[in-house]
Amino acid sequence: MSQEDAxxxxxxxxxxxxxxxxxxxxxxxxxxxxxxxxxxENWPECWERAADLISWDExxxxxxxxxxxxxxxxxxxxELNASYNCLDRHVEEGRADSVAIEWEGELGETRxxxxxxxxxxxxDFAATLRGLGVEEDDVVTxxxxxxxxxxxxxLACARIGAPHSVVFAGFxxxxxxxxxxxxxxxxxxxxxxxxxxxxxxxxISKANEGLEGVDHxxxxxxxxxxxxxxxxxxxxxxxxxxxELVADHEGSTVEPVSRDAEDMLFLMYTSGTTGKPKGVKHTxxxxxxxxxxxxxxxLDIEADDTYWCSADIGWITGHSYIVYGPLALGTTxxxxxxxxxxxxKDRLWEIVEKNGVDIFYTAPTAIRAFMxxxxxxxxNHDLSSLRLLGTVGEPINPRAWKWYYKHIGNEECPIVDxxxxxxxxxxxxxxxxxxxxxxPGSAGPALPGIDAQVVDTEGEEVEAGRAGYVTVNNPWPGxxxxxxxxxxxxVSEYWEEYSDPDAxxxxxxxEDGAKIDEDGYITILxxxxxxxxxxxxxxxxxxxxxxxVGVEGIAEAAVVGGDHDVKGEAVYVxxxxxxxxxxxxxxxxxxxMAAVLDSIGPIAKPEQIIFTHELPKTRSGKIMRRLLEDxxxxxxxxxxxxxxxxxVVDDIAEQVSDD
Numbered sequence: 001m002s003q004e005d006a007x008x009x010x011x012x013x014x015x016x017x018x019x020x021x022x023x024x025x026x027x028x029x030x031x032x033x034x035x036x037x038x039x040x041e042n043w044p045e046c047w048e049r050a051a052d053l054i055s056w057d058e059x060x061x062x063x064x065x066x067x068x069x070x071x072x073x074x075x076x077x078x079e080l081n082a083s084y085n086c087l088d089r090h091v092e093e094g095r096a097d098s099v100a101i102e103w104e105g106e107l108g109e110t111r112x113x114x115x116x117x118x119x120x121x122x123x124d125f126a127a128t129l130r131g132l133g134v135e136e137d138d139v140v141t142x143x144x145x146x147x148x149x150x151x152x153x154x155l156a157c158a159r160i161g162a163p164h165s166v167v168f169a170g171f172x173x174x175x176x177x178x179x180x181x182x183x184x185x186x187x188x189x190x191x192x193x194x195x196x197x198x199x200x201x202x203x204i205s206k207a208n209e210g211l212e213g214v215d216h217x218x219x220x221x222x223x224x225x226x227x228x229x230x231x232x233x234x235x236x237x238x239x240x241x242x243x244e245l246v247a248d249h250e251g252s253t254v255e256p257v258s259r260d261a262e263d264m265l266f267l268m269y270t271s272g273t274t275g276k277p278k279g280v281k282h283t284x285x286x287x288x289x290x291x292x293x294x295x296x297x298x299l300d301i302e303a304d305d306t307y308w309c310s311a312d313i314g315w316i317t318g319h320s321y322i323v324y325g326p327l328a329l330g331t332t333x334x335x336x337x338x339x340x341x342x343x344x345k346d347r348l349w350e351i352v353e354k355n356g357v358d359i360f361y362t363a364p365t366a367i368r369a370f371m372x373x374x375x376x377x378x379x380n381h382d383l384s385s386l387r388l389l390g391t392v393g394e395p396i397n398p399r400a401w402k403w404y405y406k407h408i409g410n411e412e413c414p415i416v417d418x419x420x421x422x423x424x425x426x427x428x429x430x431x432x433x434x435x436x437x438x439x440p441g442s443a444g445p446a447l448p449g450i451d452a453q454v455v456d457t458e459g460e461e462v463e464a465g466r467a468g469y470v471t472v473n474n475p476w477p478g479x480x481x482x483x484x485x486x487x488x489x490x491v492s493e494y495w496e497e498y499s500d501p502d503a504x505x506x507x508x509x510x511e512d513g514a515k516i517d518e519d520g521y522i523t524i525l526x527x528x529x530x531x532x533x534x535x536x537x538x539x540x541x542x543x544x545x546x547x548x549v550g551v552e553g554i555a556e557a558a559v560v561g562g563d564h565d566v567k568g569e570a571v572y573v574x575x576x577x578x579x580x581x582x583x584x585x586x587x588x589x590x591x592x593m594a595a596v597l598d599s600i601g602p603i604a605k606p607e608q609i610i611f612t613h614e615l616p617k618t619r620s621g622k623i624m625r626r627l628l629e630d631x632x633x634x635x636x637x638x639x640x641x642x643x644x645x646x647x648v649v650d651d652i653a654e655q656v657s658d659d
Contacts, residue, residue, distance in 0.1 A: 018438045020414040028434025039448035050293035057258040070506045072475040074286035081256035083159035086327035087119040099332040106195040106338025125156040127252035136161035141185040145169040145194040161257035165267040168314030177213030191224035200230040261285025270422040279484030290478030294426040295325035308334035309361040316422040349381040361390035372555035397546040401440035419443040425478030442521040454516040467515040472508040532561035547599035553581035562632025570607035572632040
């Protein structure tokens, strides 16, 4: 490292706040600090600003109906179609030849869809679905990877008023069956397979296995041929080749069905505390308005941008910020099929450079991997097109934030650290990049119009610097309306903890811990159930992980609780060293112990720090902490079949037993 680089690293290490560059503020969509006061004073009519970003077939009568809280209704009386908003209106406004989707396949192939071409594809598939008998309000399940046919199918469903239920392609056959059973879905769109690290993966066999577990008749299955000659498969009697079906409807005109603002747009299943997936219901008007507004205000998206969210559409982030939000604003949305490190660790930066990406939105997990690999993979690419960076999915520690700011953004791009959930539909806590100071590690204040607080167990706001629990004290347009066919669970899981129904006071509880500073900036500490109880003291795993990853030389860490004869539970840390630090475990352990003691105190001192080259992760990239807890407690290891790297579990267990 040069002397100049060392001085820069030292300066960044000490800096606790960052201002957005003047050049960014000058062009930003939202620049007035007064927007917070304006939204507060004019609530809920302030959300007309979001509704104005989309087109309505029938204007709404009322912004918010709250007479049956917490079953709130937004933009009642209004009618619209999400597919029309994402496609037709841009064509009608003269942007037919503007690029809507730029797709990059893992093997290097590309597909480009202008808004007119995407509209044609969507109309053809909408006609195909109708030809199969899909009617308004029928739930269509989409079990597909990151190929263009997935957003095409979503928008085709929306066009004919059929809610879609996307199941992440990495989920198991049982997960598919569970979701189709819950949604009573009689239609499935899937594919033969897809590519990972150059290998062709058989997906149709998994889909067929899942279909065997569906407890009602499945009328039709449409199968996209992604692999061509790399996989031969036979279709069952009710299964149809996508290309052959669509060819019969090529050139179709399908008028978008006008949907009530409160009609369901899609179902998205998410895990629940009972182990049974919850079908989160999102509706057409409020959800689309909210994703458009947050894309405009937080991601600063303009129609002439090239924008890339690296999430998978199988998750809510991909729904809101690959498909609906960006396309509603008429921008170019980049999709990538593969992994960040295939064929090499600079694959993402190659795509950024090639496409001239303006806005890049990714997960802290990916950023920590980039750190581990080293900055040399970014230095060979021109990333000067970038003007805004974002993070999503989990809290980001200050060290990773600063690495992202320096090595990807060249200290010229604001970073929006966004907190939200499947249930919220869109971003809730984050900075506005043209308005707010950024604080690494802190998501920021609640967005305008969002009354988020950090409270104690009694529901009282905590003092600055103290930890507590996030609550949201007023409704917002993008919120879930209920859990599919389970209103009772909707109320019990999200509203009972801090609400007072007798006083008609309803408080949304997302079950995340957090702390708040004197400026109202909120730092998310992780799920409430991500807590270790050491000698009666409840410690948040996120806070410990943040201290450990703040140590130079440690790229990633997972903290879990393990059984202890005296303490009840003890803290166990699993850490991945950065490149060049693999043989310095003793030094890293000493520094990590000191960091935890300095940050939290002796009560949080780890019982053991285990260094490993990898952590067990699901195919979606989430750390499987349950297995790490089993290792720490010496329990028999559970099922590892859902992991993308199952061998690492035995390696870690052997290392712990040797110690």
